Amino acid sequence: MNCMAKEKKLPTMVDVARQAGVALGTVSRVVNGQQVGEEFKSKVEEAIDQLGYRYNSSGRALRTGSSKIIALIIPNTINPYFALLVHHINMELDKRDYRMLLCFTEYDKDRENEYIQLARQNRVDGIIALTYNPRLTIPGDIPFVTIDRFFSTSVPCIAADNFGGGYIAAHKLKELGCRKVAFLRTSSVITNEPAKRKDGFVSACVETELPFEIMDLDDSQPFEKMKQFLISHTDHGRLEFDGLFVGTDALAWQVIQVLRSMRIQVPEDVQVIGFDGIRMFGNQEMIVSTIVQPVREIAESSVNTVLSHHFANLPSLICLPVTYAYGGTTRE
């Protein structure tokens, strides 16, 4: 019945001041931890927890011009890599008493730009963006940080060591005894920073004299094209490759499904290494052998950077180290 007594207004600073018998400004200084005389301070503090006062974010934001909100623009939260990123970024912001305005683009370019306007409307103190739009309109008046995408030296980019990841993967495959390998990647890994995964991979293959092939699935039907590629490189049920490096764990997962359906054993017939470091349900084990992105560090670094006040002289590309992790799709 009367489950909602919406009329009961929350106490304001004026209420606290009246209750404590002090001036409005004094309450404000106590709340913000500024210099206040002892007796006044304790009077105010008493009134505060007597009334259960908490400052009104809207009022403060309006006055200070700072909303204490950071926008995070990201495709979705379905991919566990994104989910983990959202989690850690929110945790980092929380520590610093910031909130997160979460915007899901679903890879839609119009949405990306629309959300930047929305962020501006909410007077956010900064934007962290993980987008796949090469022509993003970056606002000049809000601190802007990207993850995995480099736009210009004036927009800091936080990324994993993509080159190193590819390099480690190829070395690992060689070390595990592979004689001929391939690198498969979809569009998101073909451009910008993640493209370096290929460079590192190629570099290590050349260095170790490991024969390799590159397959770009930059297509409207990447799944079908991947299937075609695997089938066309199979002879009498034997795959031409005994090692595969795949651009993302998501794709690696699909590759493995297809291989299994082709009666090709993983890791016995072919060893597979993915990229991202996805764990099921946050368990210890990876779902595939993989190059692990340092998600917590990426989150921390993004937050530190976007909140940095010396925004002008920051490195424009922060590159964080990756590691290899066993996940059952390689030997050992």
Add this chain to the structure above:
Amino acid sequence: MNCMAKEKKLPTMVDVARQAGVALGTVSRVVNGQQVGEEFKSKVEEAIDQLGYRYNSSGRALRTGSSKIIALIIPNTINPYFALLVHHINMELDKRDYRMLLCFTEYDKDRENEYIQLARQNRVDGIIALTYNPRLTIPGDIPFVTIDRFFSTSVPCIAADNFGGGYIAAHKLKELGCRKVAFLRTSSVITNEPAKRKDGFVSACVETELPFEIMDLDDSQPFEKMKQFLISHTDHGRLEFDGLFVGTDALAWQVIQVLRSMRIQVPEDVQVIGFDGIRMFGNQEMIVSTIVQPVREIAESSVNTVLSHHFANLPSLICLPVTYAYGGTTRE
């Protein structure tokens, strides 16, 4: 260098009014779609997109007392069920021009209560909570909706048809030829609404004369206990059960790992049905055969309910239908 020109202030309503040569109030009425004369309206609209004006959320929130924000309190975004919920709730809110204040509790009771205070501080228009704290302090002055947890008739609860899910699972196992089955569940499924999964399961087992056992892993070491249970019910490498219903897909996934390590084949030796309906990377296929929660509908219903203005006379428990889905861990 000059990458951040923080000085360039965003245009305000006053700027628009001056530019259009009209009064402040007129601009406001245009922005809010109220009755305004044609010539005035077009003058204002022209000024708006000439200046790129967007209303300031803080200002509006302060004046109207409504922040257009809903708090979502949830353990994390690591579990794909939660991740999907976050995704759909955000989408639903977005449609209605609301934002989401996301709070991760990590199953910590103190955090749950702290976040309710935070929500109040941000003057949110409502709270949607998925918590596992039986003693939650529910605020009386903010619309409050729970997912999966029933507190009282004055707090609306949105939940899947847990009883039906258990019932369907048992029937399915019977139908698939099982002779003896068991239900395994961890603490989160033992209390409140999700406890009905057991009731439905038992009910169907009795009805179809299917022998069954219930195993509660309400323990500090649920994983170890689960392992013990499976081992102690194995005789000469043969599991006593040929069908398992598991409280969540997360647990089912672990159960299957353990079974495989015991050289028990799934689904040949034992068929496993989980609960939640988790898909890897949003793919079509489930990761295990499962009872699928109607996540989108739960999200939609939660949002509709929390935003409902006739909050007083709402049903206190909204129960949404579940379905069975094949995921490779059952026959057929």
Add this chain to the structure above:
DNA sequence: CCAAGTTCATGAATCGTATCATGAATAAGT
């Protein structure tokens, strides 16, 4: 042609907070 009614732009007041200029009171220096 005038009274009464209707439409609609105007400008001031207000929401809750932070900050600035003011002045009172105390401390320090000669």
Add this chain to the structure above:
DNA sequence: ACTTATTCATGATACGATTCATGAACTTGG
């Protein structure tokens, strides 16, 4: 003791939007 510094509470003001009372312009009816 008198001047100069220093500390610190006060109360008014501004941030940007919405809303209310006001009155001007216009319409309608007799």
